Amino acid sequence: MAKAKTKKPQKVAKPTQAEVEEAVRTMLRWAGENPTREGLIDTPGRVARSYRELFAGYEVDPRAYLKRVFEEVGGYDELIVMRNIRVVSFCEHHMLPITGYAHVGYLPSNRVVGISKLARVVHGFARRFQIQEKLTAEIAHTIFEVLEPRGVGVVIQAEHACMTMRGVNSPEATLSTSHLIGAVRDDPKTREEFLRMTMDHHH
Structure with a gap:
């Protein structure tokens, strides 16, 4: 067939x-x-x-933000984590807002990037019609492919207006999604450190 x-x-x-x-x-x-x-x-x-x-995300290529990297890491090989990157997106099923925070971390091999670029990648993918799980994975894979780090972790905690404003009408409900790649997923110590720095973080 x-x-x-x-x-x-x-x-x-x-x-x-x-x-x-x-x-x-x-x-x-x-x-x-x-x-x-x-x-x-x-x-x-x-x-x-x-x-x-x-919906400005449709006009940009988030990969391009990461292309300008600082090759020299000066032997730095610990997790780099940026927390509380504001996420404003729209759910593709109801066209209602998804609002919350992304926490992004990576374990550099030989390339680091300016921290504002991580926020730009998040915004580039978020400002489109989205599903939170897909958004989380897109951010992680883009960082992994372009920076070639030893590992990447992305956690998004967000409120969905389609849940909080209509239907089941649960005002405090938030959805947490995570996507871990490489050492952040496979090395228990790194994984635990990343999740501790992000999951337990209150705004």
Whole structure:
């Protein structure tokens, strides 16, 4: 039997600003509002602008942020962990916000990167429609592939508006996901250290 080919995601034509604004007016009418009333006249334009910012991740390649690395680590071979990187994303099932924090760590081999670059990688992947588990893995694999460290760990703790605002309506529910690669996964001491530095961390 011939192996089924994996379908490449099709490139979708981007709507115009006017089409997006019309879609927002449709949503307003569907909710029971009058898009022509004074308070809502500028809303479609504002929504389009805010969405452009919230989904800026589609315009960037997070791998590129890591390309500029500092080769010299001066013999430093301990875990480098950056905690509390703000995550603002959107759940791809309900188009509602996912907000929380990412903690990112890696065990350098011969390359380290400026810490702001780790935050940029998180933001680059987060500012798209996402599933938290996939987001966690994407960040970890990108750091692992580009920096070639001995190990990587990523933990994300986030609140999902689709849980807290609707449906089961659990206001305090947060989802924790982790993705560990290499020594951070396989070496018990490193793994324990990374998880202690991230999982027990309260904001």
